[in-house]
Amino acid sequence: MQIVAFANQKGGVGKTTSAVNSAVVLASRGYRTLLLDLDPQGNATSSLGIDKADLDLSMYDVMLDESAIEDARLRSVRENLDVVPTTSDLAAAEIELVGMPSRERRLALACHRIRHDYDVALIDCPPSLGLLTLNGLTAAGHIVIPIQCEFLALEGVTQLIHTIDLTRRQLNPTLDLLGVLMTMFDARTRLSTHVVEEVRKYFPDHLFETVVPRSVRLAEAPSYGQAITEYDPSSRGGSAYDAFVDELAARLGLPVPDPASAAHANTGESTS
Secondary structure, three states, rough: OOOEOOOOOOOOOOOOHHHHHHHHHHHHHOEEEEEEOOOOOOOHHOOOOOOHHHHHOOOOHHOOOOOHHHHOOOHHHHOOOEOOOOOOHHHHHHHHHHOOOOOOOOHHHHHHHHHOOOOOOEOOOOOOOHHHHHHHHOOOOEEEEEEEEEOOOOOOOHHEEEHHHHHHHHHOOEEEEEEEEEEEEEOOOHHHHHHHHHHHHOOOOEEEEEEEEEOOHHHHHHHOOOOHHHHOOOOHHHHHHHHHHHHHHHHHOOOOOOHHHHHHHOOOOOOO
């Protein structure tokens, strides 16, 4: 199982949108996909139409070692897509984990139990560099950094890179910066183009070719509990995340999925 963390301690950069839409596209292509919501805001959970009030178990129970991840995950939220959901209870985990053994490895240990169940797992990390994000980086083999095409886009990224380096040295030596994804691109402004150019200078070897546009349709989709490729697949946002997953799968070296699995996923039919 390949594990990818979507992380940036700066909020509002399209991190959750990217994790959710990438997970849905991967699943639609036949990859056995797991989405892990590690953000106490639980936006990845609600973006897929999951009612947090109906949850018996969540990421909080997994992180505090009160429940196995197998029991907390929601099966078949979409064809080929399982989700470990989150509620606001997870916010308390930052404090409760401090005195626990292996506090930085709780998620990694949980994911190890289900490593043969999936082709790829995506982690939506919180907009901070606390213990929850550290757990995400320790569990992941790869990290994607979404950066919005706005003023001060690189603010704080240096600190994130420092945290990634510390994680490599102390906890997860194989953690790889898979790439930087530019989001909220507005073709009508010079600023967006300028920001992409500046980020390319900062990350010359890591920038994804795909640039996700600023889009009303992208903003609307979560309110319907849908990914953009479900809500409006022909939109600019839908096309962008489809193209991004092409790059993501290629960089991860994911095998070409069985066309039959992808066809069943797109029609909602079972492969069993």
